[in-house]
Amino acid sequence: MSALIAVTDLHFGYPHRPPVLKGASFTLHPGERLAITGPNGAGKSTLLQALVGLNRPSSGQIIAFGQVRQQEKDFHEVRRRAGYVFQDPDDQLFCPTVAEDVAFGPLNLGKSPAESMIIVERVLADLRLSAFRDRITYKLSGGEKRLVSLATVLAMDPDVLLLDEPTNALDEPTTERLVDILLGLPQAMIVISHDPHFRRKIATRTLRLEDGCLITPAPACRNAAVPAV
Numbered sequence: 201m202s203a204l205i206a207v208t209d210l211h212f213g214y215p216h217r218p219p220v221l222k223g224a225s226f227t228l229h230p231g232e233r234l235a236i237t238g239p240n241g242a243g244k245s246t247l248l249q250a251l252v253g254l255n256r257p258s259s260g261q262i263i264a265f266g267q268v269r270q271q272e273k274d275f276h277e278v279r280r281r282a283g284y285v286f287q288d289p290d291d292q293l294f295c296p297t298v299a300e301d302v303a304f305g306p307l308n309l310g311k312s313p314a315e316s317m318i319i320v321e322r323v324l325a326d327l328r329l330s331a332f333r334d335r336i337t338y339k340l341s342g343g344e345k346r347l348v349s350l351a352t353v354l355a356m357d358p359d360v361l362l363l364d365e366p367t368n369a370l371d372e373p374t375t376e377r378l379v380d381i382l383l384g385l386p387q388a389m390i391v392i393s394h395d396p397h398f399r400r401k402i403a404t405r406t407l408r409l410e411d412g413c414l415i416t417p418a419p420a421c422r423n424a425a426v427p428a429v
């Protein structure tokens with residue numbers, strides 16, 4: 201089965217800073233839920249941003265949806281087909297109400313206002329957020345904003361989801377709800393997460409970004425919790 205995303209030997213550094221990505225490679229296949237973990241500052245968000253052209257690697261190759269992506273124009277289709285949920289919901293939500301925020305994407309894709317409202321109702325209902333439809337977005341709690349951010353992305357019917365720390369600011373029941381939602385979605389996804397319980401529940405595969413490269417983490421020691429005798 202051909203990969204949705206194939207990244208090979210990616211190198212990237214911010215100006216006047218040490219290199220962040222030093223040969224990162226991975227693939228994402230249909231149906232996969234790939235978790236990426238690694239220390240703070242390792243470059244996980246940087247990697248996700250490179251996939252949609254928000255930063256430009258100095259070398260390496262990104263193939264997304266069957267085509268090599270290099271220049272700005274190559275990434276327009278990638279941004280349309282890959283739904284990016286940012287680490288901070290305030291970077292994602294900018295309309296006065298939840299319904300307007302969720303409608304923004306479909307309207308931008310050329311759907312009529314009536315079609316867009318049907319999508320808004322469907323997506324909010326799927327995420328059990330219908331009661332939030334007319335709420336003022338900036339007055340939502342951090343966890344509510346996070347779910348609404350996911351709704352804005354799902355409203356654009358992406359082929360792939362890119363989720364940066366989706367459980368930040370979520371309490372346990374809401375995290376469980378997010379797990380149920382994600383397991384019910386057909387899209388392949390890349391999920392950055394520091395939360396081992398969450399990763400265990402949703403990931404079909406986990407990679408660790410360390411020293412600029414993606415590695416398969418060593419399996420956790422089964423006896424780690426057993427006290428020494």
Ligand SMILES: Nc1ncnc2c1ncn2[C@@H]1O[C@H](COP(=O)(O)OP(=O)(O)OP(=O)(O)O)[C@@H](O)[C@H]1O
Pocket residue numbers: 214215217220238239240241242243244245246247
């Ligand atoms: N726009 C920027 N300009 C300069 N340096 C940056 C920029 N964005 C990120 N960095 C630096 O690049 C490194 C990687 O940052 P990044 O946010 O990708 O890490 P991360 O693995 O996602 O971290 P975390 O787990 O803390 O979210 C960090 O040292 C960060 O300070």
